[in-house]
Amino acid sequence: MSGQRNANEGTEALYAAMLRQYEVEQFLFYEADLLDSRRYDDWLTLLADDIHYWMPLRRTTTAREVDREFTRPGGMALFDNDKEILTMRVQRLSVGRAWAEDPPSRTRRLITNIRVLADADGELQVACNFKLYRTRLNSEEDSWIGRREDTLRRQGDSFVLARRHIFLEQTVILSQNLSNLF
Amino acid sequence: MSEQLITTDRQVDVSQCFNPQTGTLQRHIFTDEAIYQQELERIFARGWNFMCHESQIPAAGDFFMNWIGEDEVIVVRDREGKINVLLNSCPHRGNTVCRAEIGNTRSFFCSYHGWNFDLDGRLVGMPGEKEFYRDEIDKSVWGLSPAAKVESYRGFVFATLDPSAPALADYLGWVGRLGIDFLASKGELEFLDGVVKNRIQCNWKLAVDNLYDWYHVKVSHGTALKLGLVSDAAMAPMDQMVLLGELGHGIGGPGISEEKFQDSMRRLQAGEPASVWYDRNVADRMTGNMIEELGPVGKRSFGHPNIFPNLWVALTNQLCLRIPRGPFETELWWFTFQVNDEPEERRKFNLFMANHVFGPAGILEQDDGENWSHSTRGAKGAFGKKLPLNFAMGKGSDRMEADASGQSRIETVVNEHGQRWTYQAWQEWMQADSWETLLANHSQPPQGDC
Ligand code: FES
Numbered sequence: 264m265s266g267q268r269n270a271n272e273g274t275e276a277l278y279a280a281m282l283r284q285y286e287v288e289q290f291l292f293y294e295a296d297l298l299d300s301r302r303y304d305d306w307l308t309l310l311a312d313d314i315h316y317w318m319p320l321r322r323t324t325t326a327r328e329v330d331r332e333f334t335r336p337g338g339m340a341l342f343d344n345d346k347e348i349l350t351m352r353v354q355r356l357s358v359g360r361a362w363a364e365d366p367p368s369r370t371r372r373l374i375t376n377i378r379v380l381a382d383a384d385g386e387l388q389v390a391c392n393f394k395l396y397r398t399r400l401n402s403e404e405d406s407w408i409g410r411r412e413d414t415l416r417r418q419g420d421s422f423v424l425a426r427r428h429i430f431l432e433q434t435v436i437l438s439q440n441l442s443n444l445f
Numbered sequence: 446m447s448e449q450l451i452t453t454d455r456q457v458d459v460s461q462c463f464n465p466q467t468g469t470l471q472r473h474i475f476t477d478e479a480i481y482q483q484e485l486e487r488i489f490a491r492g493w494n495f496m497c498h499e500s501q502i503p504a505a506g507d508f509f510m511n512w513i514g515e516d517e518v519i520v521v522r523d524r525e526g527k528i529n530v531l532l533n534s535c536p537h538r539g540n541t542v543c544r545a546e547i548g549n550t551r552s553f554f555c556s557y558h559g560w561n562f563d564l565d566g567r568l569v570g571m572p573g574e575k576e577f578y579r580d581e582i583d584k585s586v587w588g589l590s591p592a593a594k595v596e597s598y599r600g601f602v603f604a605t606l607d608p609s610a611p612a613l614a615d616y617l618g619w620v621g622r623l624g625i626d627f628l629a630s631k632g633e634l635e636f637l638d639g640v641v642k643n644r645i646q647c648n649w650k651l652a653v654d655n656l657y658d659w660y661h662v663k664v665s666h667g668t669a670l671k672l673g674l675v676s677d678a679a680m681a682p683m684d685q686m687v688l689l690g691e692l693g694h695g696i697g698g699p700g701i702s703e704e705k706f707q708d709s710m711r712r713l714q715a716g717e718p719a720s721v722w723y724d725r726n727v728a729d730r731m732t733g734n735m736i737e738e739l740g741p742v743g744k745r746s747f748g749h750p751n752i753f754p755n756l757w758v759a760l761t762n763q764l765c766l767r768i769p770r771g772p773f774e775t776e777l778w779w780f781t782f783q784v785n786d787e788p789e790e791r792r793k794f795n796l797f798m799a800n801h802v803f804g805p806a807g808i809l810e811q812d813d814g815e816n817w818s819h820s821t822r823g824a825k826g827a828f829g830k831k832l833p834l835n836f837a838m839g840k841g842s843d844r845m846e847a848d849a850s851g852q853s854r855i856e857t858v859v860n861e862h863g864q865r866w867t868y869q870a871w872q873e874w875m876q877a878d879s880w881e882t883l884l885a886n887h888s889q890p891p892q893g894d895c
């Protein structure tokens with residue numbers, strides 16, 4: 264949508280949009296790589312202090328009531344975290360006895376369909392699709408596919424992550440835990 | 446119809462699986478398919494199963510899907526305000542008539558041939574009633590099958606498939622009722638939208654026995670301690686109390702003496718800040734009428750109740766239901782409540798716990814699942830499944846003290862009384878071929894040395 268509009272505004276605007284798309288993609292790919300590489304402390308530095316990291320619950324509803332599919336803020340969620348809690352999630356991995364991640368799981372994140380939905384006041388609203396693939400021990404395998412809505416705030420010549428809303432394509436979580444970050 | 450559901454000609458003899466004298470348990474009860482099938486008949490179909498809280502379905506037509514063993518049921522409020530529990534299976538070919546897990550509807554319309562059922566399960570119409578059925582179908586007998594009984598205790602709705610089951614309040618007994626009172630006596634409860642659900646590759650009983658397990662806490666959840674989420678003293682306190690009720694209900698976990706309770710109350714009333722791990726729990730109990738409602742012993746227990754077979758009443762204004770999905774898989778369902786007149790600080794703490802500590806992403810709970818799935822796995826092999834497990838901790842070293850109020854309890858250190866009681870009850874339920882036999886043969890909670 265924004266791609267079409269930008270195209271109509273002339274070559275200049277198109278180049279600017281392409282450059283911005285490139286910056287956004289590089290940021291998201293870098294961030295995913297930090298998590299896949301288990302560089303969690305580095306990952307924390309990409310988060311804004313006021314980040315809201317939220318994964319609502321999803322339910323099967325009839326088509327008529329599909330507006331009730333996701334829980335809303337204030338309802339229950341799988342993640343409803345501020346930076347302090349996210350920091351704790353990272354710290355737990357290094358203090359010992361974090362059994363869900365010891366031995367560590369092996370993860371790979373695929374980030375695709377990245378679109379900049381809005382760009383105003385130094386903040387970009389970015390939607391993307393993801394797949395998080397995890398194996399553990401000898402034969403356990405989990406994967407989660409979903410959509411993310413991120414707010415990237417411009418900071419210096421890069422971004423910090425100021426909001427992440429994660430919408431999974433699962434109702435009952437089919438894994439024994441969600442011990443990884445999305 | 447319900448009667449046919451609960452009679453069975455299969456019977457596995459499990460009478461030697463748990464030995465209360467030695468506290469040993471045979472592992473194949475976690476993996477044997479025939480035992481699992483018997484559990485569906487003799488425990489889940491027979492017992493009272495938690496369905497939902499009344500506030501989840503306030504309006505006519507509101508429904509919530511749940512399970513009784515492997516039978517999916519629709520829990521729905523009808524136009525008279527009554528809550529019905531209906532088998533989600535069309536009597537024509539057996540198709541499900543409801544595919545959503547929550548919602549509001551005027552009727553249940555079967556997507557296969559279009560039989561249509563009212564909110565109380567009555568068959569109200571179908572295509573071709575006149576042309577194809579020639580007006581000869583008796584609609585009054587072909588409705589959705591209701592559960593044999595549906596009853597509520599303080600807003601918590603339960604159902605059983607067995608018409609001979611005792612009344613819910615009698616089934617719960619004083620321990621089961623007390624377990625629910627821990628939550629219900631706090632004030633008016635409001636269900637927080639969304640039941641957190643996830644699957645663990647474990648036998649359901651291993652998830653249940655863990656709720657009494659205050660031995661694993663510091664090891665399994667050591668990170669919470671190291672992160673300062675919980676203090677060392679609060680994590681697995683030395684003061685423990687166990688209350689055991691007929692038919693397998695129990696409450697086990699932290700519990701303090703009357704002296705400590707009084708002392709804490711005195712300090713809190715004098716406006717001193719909380720300084721001991723149980724001050725927070727005592728402060729909780731000082732709200733409303735809780736002290737009177739919970740009784741002289743109950744007020745001092747901050748343990749985990751289990752409503753047999755599979756409903757854990759957690760201290761964080763939550764319930765956790767453990768739903769079997771075959772011998773090797775269990776679904777955990779977390780229900781979370783808000784107490785309407787709870788102090789803001791307490792409400793925040795409970796929400797914090799619900800959001801960050803429990804559930805599949807919980808900082809604490811994410812470490813539990815693998816222990817249970819691997820304990821289940823350990824019962825699969827030809828060698829492993831023949832070896833007994835040790836549930837003997839504290840056996841014979843403690844005393845069940847009577848109380849004038851009737852609230853008998855064991856006051857001791859970390860122990861496995863709750864787990865032993867659960868497996869003993871499980872064995873009795875599994876051996877009994879009917880409610881009549883179960884009520885005649887089940888064990889009374891121990892008295893004196895135990
Ligand atoms: S199976 Fe329901 S109408 Fe035929």
Ligand SMILES: [Fe+2]
Pocket residue numbers: 655661662665666810813
């Ligand atoms: Fe645990």
